Structure formats: C-alpha cells, structure tokens
Amino acid sequence: MGSKYCMNHVCRGTTSSEWKKGWSLKSGGFANLCYRCGSAYENSVFCETFHSEESGWRECRICAKRIHCGCIASRYVYMDFGGVGCITCLKRLEVHSKQSLQIPSNNSKDTVSTNGIKDVHPGVVENRIDDDKFSTQRLLQLTKAIGAIDGCSGLEQLTHEDPLLKSRQSSTRIPNLTQQSLSSTFKTVNSRPRDGVKNSYDSLAQPSVNFSLMTPSSSPITILPFPGGIAEGSEQSKGSLEQALNVLPKPPKPSPTVGSEVNKGTVSQARVARPPAEGRGRNQLLPRYWPRITDQELQQLSGDLKSIIVPLFEKVLSASDAGRIGRLVLPKACAEAFFPLINQSEGIPIRIQDITGKEWTFQFRFWPNNNSRMYVLEGVTPCIQNMQVQAGDTVTFSRIEPGGQLVIGCRKAINNGDAQDSQTLASTSGDSPGETSFSGATGNLLLNGGKTSDDSLQQSISERKKLKNIKNKRLHMHTDEAMELRITWEEAQELLRPSPTAEPTVVVVEDHEFEEFEEPPIFGKRTVFTSGPSGEQDQLAQCDSCLKWRILPVHALLSAKWSCSENIWDLKRCSCPAPEDIRPKDLEPFVPSYKESKRRKVSENKMPKGGEPSGLDALATAAVLGDNISDIAESSVGATTRHPRHRPGCTCIVCIQPPSGKGKHEPSCKCNVCQTVRRRFKTLMMRKKKRQSEVAQAKDRASLKIELGRVARDVEADAMGKEADMEESSKGQLDLNCDPHREDEMLAQTAGMSLTTLVKSVALPLDTYLPPAIAQNQENLSFIPADTDGRGHQ
DNA sequence: CGTAGGCATGGAG
C-alpha cells in the first residue's frame, strides 16, 4: 500500500488518506488509489506527464484540439481505465476504444498509449485507425453530425500555453485560456475539503470530466459522468456520436431505444439504471440502487438547479422507511460510498436539500449489526411527508457539483396496484406514477418517462419486484389482520394429533395402556363434538373441499386437511356430492358462526392459493374464520364437567368431557378425548417417575449430609455434654422427606380410576398438557397465550 | 401508557 500520505497536489498536506484498489493512471496497473483524489501517487506531487514540458497538451485526433495527458490530476479528462479523450468534443471514447493517439513526443514514440493504456487495454491500442479517418474533413463531418453537442465549442474553456497546440492553431481553433482559469475550474470541480457536511464527500476516487451537453434552447448543462460506465462497456465501439451524448453511464443492457434517440439528437428518456457516481466502493453497489433518472430528467434538474447534478443512488422506500419512526435505512454500500465517513454510532447531522432548495437536516448514523453496520438517516419524516412519498415510492440521492451538496428527490411508484395509497397520492398531487420529482414537487420536473413498451415492461417488472420487496412476509402478516393468530395454548392443544407416520409404543402404567410417540404431534383438523339427547357422542367435521359437515365417530382422528373422500366411516357420505349429514339449522347450535364460516370459506377458496392449509395454517384459518373455538366448544358440548379453575368456554380436555354419567367412555375407548387423556396421563407419569427419581437422589444426598452432620454433632454433643441438638437433626430429616409435589402425587394415584374420574381430578398447569416436544418449542410457535398482553413471548 | 432509541432477528439474495 505504500505511504499513508497521498502526495498528489490535491491531497497534499494531508496527514493520512484512505486507499482503495483501482487502476493507476500513472502506471496503468492495479494500485492503491487515494480515496480522496484518486491518485496513486503516494510519494510524488505531480504526475510526471502532467503539463510536462515535453509532452504538454495533446490533441484530440478527431477535433484536433487539446486533450489532457490523462494523468490523475487532469480532471478534465475522464479516465477510468486510462482512456484519454478530448474534453471538448468528447471523442475520448473513440480514442479510448479504437485507436491510440498520435502524440508527438521527445522520446520518439510515434504512438503513445497514454498513461499505460497499452498495459491495461493492449487490444485497444493495437486497433489503430488510419489517420485519414481523422482528417480535418472527417472531423468536421463528425462535428456536424454531433449537432447538439456543438462540436468542440467548449474548447475555449481550456487554456494553456502549449507549443504543440500552437503548431495546430493554423488549422484549428486554439483556446486562449490561462493556466489560472484552468486551475480555477479545476479546483471548482474537484477540490472539496474533507470534513464537514457539505464538503466531506471524499469521493473523488477517479478523475472526472465535465461533459458539455447542449440543448437547443438552453445553456450547456454540465454533468459529471460516472467513471465506471463508459470505460467498462463494449458499447463504446459503436461510435463516437452515441457516446458523445451518453454523458451518463449506460446501463448494463442498454435499451436499443437509447441509441436511436441519441441519433435523433434528443436526450434519452429511458429510465434505465446507471452505474453510480464515483465514490468509495461504488463498484459494489447493487444495481437496485443505481440511479434510474433519465437523461431528460437529469438535464431538467441540472438546468433547474443550474448546477452539475450527479445522481448517486436511489432506494425504494420500505414500510419502515416511510413509517412514522422517521428512520430511513440507507443501503450500506451507498452510505459508505457517498456519505461522509463516520466512526461514531451517533453519526453526524447531514444537510440535504430538495429541489426547491429547502434544506433538511438529518442525522446520518449507523448501528452495529452483525459485525457490520446499518446506516440510517434519522428524522426524515418531515421530508418524506413533504415529498408525499410512501412505501413503494423511490427516493433519489444526488449531489450538486461543485460543492457536494446532497439533493434528495423522489419518484412515485408506477404500479401501485398493491400500494393503492401511493396511487392516490400521486393523483392528488398531480404527479404521474413513475415520474421522478423532487421534494417540493415542482411541476416542470415531472417528466414523462416516454418509455417504450419494452421499457414499460421492464419497469413494470422492476417495480413489481420492488413492491414485492417492500411487502414482504412480515409486512404482509402485519397488514393482513386476518392472519393474526389469537389462539390460546389450550385451544391449540386440542388440535394436536399423533403424527400419522409415528408408531406408538404402548406402555402399561398401573394397568392402563398408554401410547408413546417419538415424533412430535401434528396439528389435526378441528372438529366439533356433540352429544345427543340420549348421551351418545358424535363428532362433526367439515370437508375442506365441499365444506359440508359430516358426522363421524367420536374416535375419528382427522388430518388438518380432510375431505369427504376420507370418510371411511360412512360410505354413503364418502363423496362430496352426498348430501350434508346435518342441516345447517341443526348445526347452528354447535357452530354458531357456521353461516359466516361457510361464507368466508367459500370466498377464501376462490382465491388462488398455493398450498393447502395445514398445521399452523389450519389454526390460522380457524382463527381467521372467527371460529371461536371456545364458543364452539361451549355450545357444542353443552353442559360439561368443567373444572372450577377453568373459565367458561374453556376447551381443555377436562371441560369438553360430557357431564358425569353421560357418555361415559369405556376403558378401551379410543376416541380423541380418551387418547388425549391417556397421552397426558402418560406424560404425567413420566414426570412423576422422573421427579421421584430426583427426589430419591436428593434424599440420598440429604441423608448422607444429615448423617455426616449427625456424626459431627454427636462428636460435639459428646464434647459439650448436650443432646438437645439430636431432635433438631431429626426434624431436618423429616422435612427433607416431605414431597412438595402433592399434586402429582395425587394425580398418580388416580391411575386406577376410571377415565372420567381421572379427568375430573386433573387440574394441571398448562404446560403439563403439552407433549414435551411442543412444550419445549412453544416459543417457536406463533400462538399467543390468551392472557398475555399480545406482545408475544419474551 | 406511549414513544423513541437501539439492538436483535431472520428472510432473502
């Protein structure tokens, strides 16, 4: 990396500099370049060839006017990879890509690949073009063809006493500029102090050139191009005329319309992403952040501000960005490329002006995030509101040259099919969707994009992606309140079923068989248990296909997705065309929301959906449909044997039991309720065994400890002649034998009871009901205990 | 209780 001190005259005197990898214009090779000035001359003050006495100014082979040597300090020449061009007629591309320059020099080289261009692009240099092509006549033709560019009229801006130029003065217009004016311009464009808001954008990583773009009715609009665009592409070889007008970098895949528009002497209105302006790490910017301002808009803006506008980047506002929190997340790469370097998390206040000149002050800061940073602009709400933008719209960041003043603008989203409000805003504000405007919304800047169908299509796809991006899952869940899950753990438990692939292991505990499952349970279909007048029980399930209700045996276990075809218990009702088992009128008492449920279900089924609801989806659906499970249970089971601890509507395994003496289950009953009871009892027993084991171990340890203590006290008693302490030790022993888990003890003793009796006596903590696998992972589920404040876990 | 600040989380690329 060499010296830490950039010795380029631009940075001269500074004590340190940041360096980045880049193409050195001095050596033509890959080197460390100063972030500030782009210079690779860490130890030298000037480029050796800059204004060298011998080489001096050189001439454009096309317009025969002066060009710079292309050194790093030669700011007027756009040099990314070492290309050299005439700053006046912009024919540098021709020179850069097709031929080398015929540069007189004292070292007798008839062809000079300036600044090591030969090393960088050897192929380019070798592709020479006959000098005839660059005769004066040819030059004039090209100049006329350029038209709007007005040839090399900007030549007068340059001045330098150059003997080589003098030799050409007889045939070409030679500027009479002074070194002073040159330096003045140079400083104006490039010299920006490092610190401070307005002048701290140490982004002159690459030399730049002022490209003059003449419009028929306006003064030249000078635009700082992006170093990366032109030199990188192969499109330059298509001809100088196009590139001459392509003052902004081309998109990676330029639209064919761009060229045609250029040829017509107009400015491209195509909204295409352009590689960003120079800046730290700009090459790492994702294309999604590339500015998509059209040439026309840029011209308009530049003219309006009477300044050089350098589009930097843009971002589609997310919901968070546009929210009232007032924090706009800046893409990291953009923040680091175009915003001041900050070392403290608190950041710095930064002033950004809008098109009206109104200045906004934001706090530019970052948060540590995963060993990285997350950059934000704080306090953007007023500006966002002023621009009348919202999520889905795009904010643009540009820079005014000289001075480096940041400018914020906006562009309304084109396709607001998903962002209805945005469209409303656009219409009310008079903006057409998809147009670029700037805060303050001056009407003359709202230009029609003039997109072709291809452009529109591309743009539409792009916008759709953006909208999709801003409407991600979280947002979707949040905005779609119907998806909000409000279901209690108790309700969730009732949907648990053994995994269909799970093979239970039957264990016998105190004469009761219990099924153990290695696999965690799954969510089954919610069904409704009914009890008839005579006490017989039925189970009602709704077909997911035809939505008809079917009467099933109480022991039937249904998967989350169930249809009539799976009704193996009633062959007359095993297909959807079969009439419903129960009339809606009769179903109402059990499913109060039956009608509403069915109505919603039908409309829901009309919506295209990718997958089938299952598991959590089934729960979500239940919640969405408003099928208050509590209500269902309460009404469906009628009078239940509710445990006093449970509230009305409780659907726990206790409360859904039929009243005593009614519908008593046989010991071998395999209905859902009984199986659940058995499962839970199994869990109880396992926990009890575990606890007993732990207690036994603790008891052993305590006994040992007590025994040791007793020995010690015996010794002490013997010594002291006292025996009173013996009783105390006995008390301690008794305490340790006390089992604090009386409840489990009691429950364990119920093993011999009938299931009904067992159920009656069970009053367990909620987590006890849950199989261990679920209990452990309950925080991973999106259920919210009914009695929480709704903030979820944690 | 409401709000803002700050960090954590997890989906997406």
Added chain:
DNA sequence: ACTCCATGCCTAC
C-alpha cells in the same frame, strides 16, 4: 455460508 436490511421488540424515558 455469508451479508444485507426490513422489521421486531426490548428498554428507557
């Protein structure tokens, strides 16, 4: 596997 970043969410006020 890793980074980025949209958003969740805890904490302090």
